[in-house]
Amino acid sequence: MVGTVSLVESQQTGRGNSADHVRRHNLAVVLGLVHRSQGVSRSLLTRQTGLNRSTVAALVGELVERRLVVEVDADVQGQVGRPSPIVKPAPLAVALAVNPEIDAITIAVVGLGGQVIKRVRHATDHEPEAREAVQICATVIDGLRDELDANYRVVGIGVAVPGLVRELDGVVRLAPHLGWVDEPLAGMLSEATGYPVVAGNDARLGTLAESTFGAGRDLTDFIYLNGGASGIGGGVIAGGQPLTGAAGYAGELGHTLVNSRGIVCHCGGVGCLETEVRRAPLLALVGLADADSDELENALLASESAEVLAEVHRQLDFLAVALRNAINTLNPQKILLGGFLGSLYAVAPGHLDALVAHQPLRASREGVTIGRAALGLNLLMIGAAELAFSAVLADPAAF
Amino acid sequence: MVGTVSLVESQQTGRGNSADHVRRHNLAVVLGLVHRSQGVSRSLLTRQTGLNRSTVAALVGELVERRLVVEVDADVQGQVGRPSPIVKPAPLAVALAVNPEIDAITIAVVGLGGQVIKRVRHATDHEPEAREAVQICATVIDGLRDELDANYRVVGIGVAVPGLVRELDGVVRLAPHLGWVDEPLAGMLSEATGYPVVAGNDARLGTLAESTFGAGRDLTDFIYLNGGASGIGGGVIAGGQPLTGAAGYAGELGHTLVNSRGIVCHCGGVGCLETEVRRAPLLALVGLADADSDELENALLASESAEVLAEVHRQLDFLAVALRNAINTLNPQKILLGGFLGSLYAVAPGHLDALVAHQPLRASREGVTIGRAALGLNLLMIGAAELAFSAVLADPAAF
DNA sequence: GTGATTTGTTGACTGGCACAACATATCAGC
DNA sequence: GCTGATATGTTGTGCCAGTCAACAAATCAC
Numbered sequence: 055m056v057g058t059v060s061l062v063e064s065q066q067t068g069r070g071n072s073a074d075h076v077r078r079h080n081l082a083v084v085l086g087l088v089h090r091s092q093g094v095s096r097s098l099l100t101r102q103t104g105l106n107r108s109t110v111a112a113l114v115g116e117l118v119e120r121r122l123v124v125e126v127d128a129d130v131q132g133q134v135g136r137p138s139p140i141v142k143p144a145p146l147a148v149a150l151a152v153n154p155e156i157d158a159i160t161i162a163v164v165g166l167g168g169q170v171i172k173r174v175r176h177a178t179d180h181e182p183e184a185r186e187a188v189q190i191c192a193t194v195i196d197g198l199r200d201e202l203d204a205n206y207r208v209v210g211i212g213v214a215v216p217g218l219v220r221e222l223d224g225v226v227r228l229a230p231h232l233g234w235v236d237e238p239l240a241g242m243l244s245e246a247t248g249y250p251v252v253a254g255n256d257a258r259l260g261t262l263a264e265s266t267f268g269a270g271r272d273l274t275d276f277i278y279l280n281g282g283a284s285g286i287g288g289g290v291i292a293g294g295q296p297l298t299g300a301a302g303y304a305g306e307l308g309h310t311l312v313n314s315r316g317i318v319c320h321c322g323g324v325g326c327l328e329t330e331v332r333r334a335p336l337l338a339l340v341g342l343a344d345a346d347s348d349e350l351e352n353a354l355l356a357s358e359s360a361e362v363l364a365e366v367h368r369q370l371d372f373l374a375v376a377l378r379n380a381i382n383t384l385n386p387q388k389i390l391l392g393g394f395l396g397s398l399y400a401v402a403p404g405h406l407d408a409l410v411a412h413q414p415l416r417a418s419r420e421g422v423t424i425g426r427a428a429l430g431l432n433l434l435m436i437g438a439a440e441l442a443f444s445a446v447l448a449d450p451a452a453f
Numbered sequence: 454m455v456g457t458v459s460l461v462e463s464q465q466t467g468r469g470n471s472a473d474h475v476r477r478h479n480l481a482v483v484l485g486l487v488h489r490s491q492g493v494s495r496s497l498l499t500r501q502t503g504l505n506r507s508t509v510a511a512l513v514g515e516l517v518e519r520r521l522v523v524e525v526d527a528d529v530q531g532q533v534g535r536p537s538p539i540v541k542p543a544p545l546a547v548a549l550a551v552n553p554e555i556d557a558i559t560i561a562v563v564g565l566g567g568q569v570i571k572r573v574r575h576a577t578d579h580e581p582e583a584r585e586a587v588q589i590c591a592t593v594i595d596g597l598r599d600e601l602d603a604n605y606r607v608v609g610i611g612v613a614v615p616g617l618v619r620e621l622d623g624v625v626r627l628a629p630h631l632g633w634v635d636e637p638l639a640g641m642l643s644e645a646t647g648y649p650v651v652a653g654n655d656a657r658l659g660t661l662a663e664s665t666f667g668a669g670r671d672l673t674d675f676i677y678l679n680g681g682a683s684g685i686g687g688g689v690i691a692g693g694q695p696l697t698g699a700a701g702y703a704g705e706l707g708h709t710l711v712n713s714r715g716i717v718c719h720c721g722g723v724g725c726l727e728t729e730v731r732r733a734p735l736l737a738l739v740g741l742a743d744a745d746s747d748e749l750e751n752a753l754l755a756s757e758s759a760e761v762l763a764e765v766h767r768q769l770d771f772l773a774v775a776l777r778n779a780i781n782t783l784n785p786q787k788i789l790l791g792g793f794l795g796s797l798y799a800v801a802p803g804h805l806d807a808l809v810a811h812q813p814l815r816a817s818r819e820g821v822t823i824g825r826a827a828l829g830l831n832l833l834m835i836g837a838a839e840l841a842f843s844a845v846l847a848d849p850a851a852f
Numbered sequence: 853g854t855g856a857t858t859t860g861t862t863g864a865c866t867g868g869c870a871c872a873a874c875a876t877a878t879c880a881g882c
Numbered sequence: 883g884c885t886g887a888t889a890t891g892t893t894g895t896g897c898c899a900g901t902c903a904a905c906a907a908a909t910c911a912c
Binding site: 472475494495496499506507510532533534535536537538 | 901
């Protein structure tokens with residue numbers, strides 16, 4: 055509840071004025087609260103930060119000067135006492151979000167506070183090479199540039215990549231479905247656009263988005279698991295922080311062993327979660343060629359076929375194995391399921407609940423609940439933008 | 454490298470003087486460095502903290518006053534310039550470490566800095582009930598009290614429990630081998646001895662010890678996995694911090710599925726790591742009834758039986774499955790193996806290395822190495838003491 | 853309207869740290 | 883053994899961020 059000063063790796067600069075660190079951290083705390091809440095009264099900020107009224111006034115004042123937040127008069131709502139102004143993210147501050155997929159590249163303008171202002175989907179007729187994807191992004195962004203320059207301040211670009219990304223330098227180590235291997239994506243895109251670029255695994259960024267604005271808002275420890283057409287990705291929030299691991303690859307739960315008798319996965323392993331729990335057989339069983347998430351879910355829910363239910367149960371059984379492993383390893387408060395995993399759960403929630411509750415180590419599963427991800431279509435855009443914003447949020451004074 | 458101020462949850466107290474937080478954190482940083490290094494020169498402290506000489510002098514001065522560290526003259530070693538005094542943990546500051554097992558309760562006096570000063574092993578002729586264990590501890594500690602009062606300042610007791618412990622309140626949720634269920638251990642022991650008590654899972658505390666003083670000293674992300682007579686326990690350090698999970702149960706890797714065709718585990722699951730990778734069959738194969746870690750290891754290394762090697766390989770194969778899952782989930786820099794798992798690895802290091810290197814997601818396994826835990830007999834004593842010290846280390850000003 | 857309540861605003865105060873000047877203890881070369 | 887170079891301890895000054903308290907302002911309740 056009380057947030058004040060914090061260790062900020064001051065890196066170099068030789069002289070690390072400590073008072074400066076305090077200031078920076080407090081600015082970051084205030085901006086973070088505003089960002090997450092999309093509008094808080096100043097008086098609430100004083101309570102949440104534990105700082106003095108006058109200090110919060112000064113901090114907010116500095117953030118206003120830096121054009122990161124704006125203060126607006128509160129609606130009078132029957133509160134006794136002098137009304138406290140509402141502090142909101144400045145509509146000026148935006149990040150660009152990019153998500154390359156096999157059939158399209160989506161680019162969005164996202165405001166501080168997580169609002170998607172604009173969204174452009176550029177369809178491609180083939181899987182783009184990395185260089186090509188960068189070219190497309192640069193073209194789209196150049197097309198937006200006048201609008202951006204006139205109305206916004208772009209803090210940077212965040213890219214959500216369906217694959218393993220080394221977060222340190224934004225190199226895509228492996229994006230199997232795009233066919234990318236060791237592509238220095240962030241570097242290329244930065245050079246092509248002039249903006250600072252950060253890149254991350256799509257599922258990890260989805261986790262970040264759910265944690266900041268979605269179903270993980272009030273959780274400190276949860277696992278997010280997403281089922282997409284190309285496989286299963288995931289991310290972990292532990293102790294309130296995203297679990298990155300040594301290089302940013304943490305959370306790859308799709309290749310957990312769930313069946314020793316299973317088939318060989320494209321990854322070379324046997325019986326991975328991803329080989330047993332798949333979207334394609336579900337589509338086939340309900341007789342859909344290609345469908346978006348909602349269609350598939352509706353079809354599954356509407357189906358009365360025993361065969362469909364059996365397949366759903368079969369997949370949930372394997373999902374439960376992976377979840378039990380993950381629960382034992384990470385002791386989360388909640389599991390959030392997205393994509394078709396959410397649909398599977400919607401069809402037979404009791405089935406999965408029971409399997410997870412039938413967990414050997416009672417204490418670990420105690421209090422673990424399963425739920426669905428809250429953010430829909432814009433999940434990855436928000437997550438990617440979140441990544442781009444993270445530098446500003448960590449040190450607002452630098453902007 | 455540069456450490457300065459940090460967010461310290463100031464909890465209540467209403468007025469959180471921010472300057473005070475800075476001071477507290479800096480004291481904690483300095484004490485932490487001294488603690489880990491068991492003696493640093495003051496000049497090195499200034500470099501490591503990034504703080505000013507005069508500030509470090511003041512901080513160390515305060516820690517000296519609080520009797521947490523001592524300054525001693527450095528040995529002259531051919532360094533140009535005025536010699537800098539060495540700051541060491543005060544020999545006065547100790548914690549008590551407790552480790553109840555099925556056949557004995559071990560109690561130790563451990564100094565700040567991780568030195569085991571005294572170690573008492575109280576053998577029992579049967580598995581002690583929790584109440585009984587508390588009684589034994591209280592008796593032993595009462596016996597030590599004169600000595601303690603005369604020479605030391607006891608900051609508290611840390612208990613390493615072979616089971617699931619809710620860290621919040623030190624309740625042992627389940628210690629299968631001791632037969633304890635929902636025992637308020639910390640509360641009982643605190644009442645019986647008058648010292649503040651904290652309790653944690655033994656493997657997790659072993660991880661903490663390895664992280665602070667052992668093979669994990671310079672690592673920010675690693676997994677520790679220990680094989681004991683009663684099963685496999687583990688712990689995780691992620692981002693330099695112990696991974697606790699929501700309630701402190703994180704790191705239970707012993708019940709990862711490694712074989713769908715396996716037998717039923719005592720936990721109710723099928724094919725858990727713990728059911729496939731066990732100490733008992735190894736002992737049987739080398740013809741030992743009961744042996745300590747070293748004996749078993751020597752016997753395994755000396756054996757030329759194909760049968761023994763086959764069993765070692767079989768167990769390593771299953772261990773590799775669990776490790777691959779864990780690597781995908783956590784993306785560590787290193788895996789540390791303790792107990793008989795370390796021995797297994799010693800017999801056929803190449804075998805396990807190859808299995809883990811044959812990892813599907815190349816990027817994740819990149820840079821992952823396997824090693825052995827460094828701390829031996831006193832591992833749990835040091836880990837338990839570490840837990841007891843953590844309050845002092847987090848806020849030295851309170852002592 | 854009037855008082856109670858809450859919050860913004862202002863100026864004085866304080867604590868912690870950086871900085872710089874000086875003091876001190878070592879080494880290296882003669 | 884003396885002298886200069888080097889590194890570090892020591893001391894006093896100044897600054898900055900945040901607290902605190904007094905006052906001002908804006909709302910509600912009666």
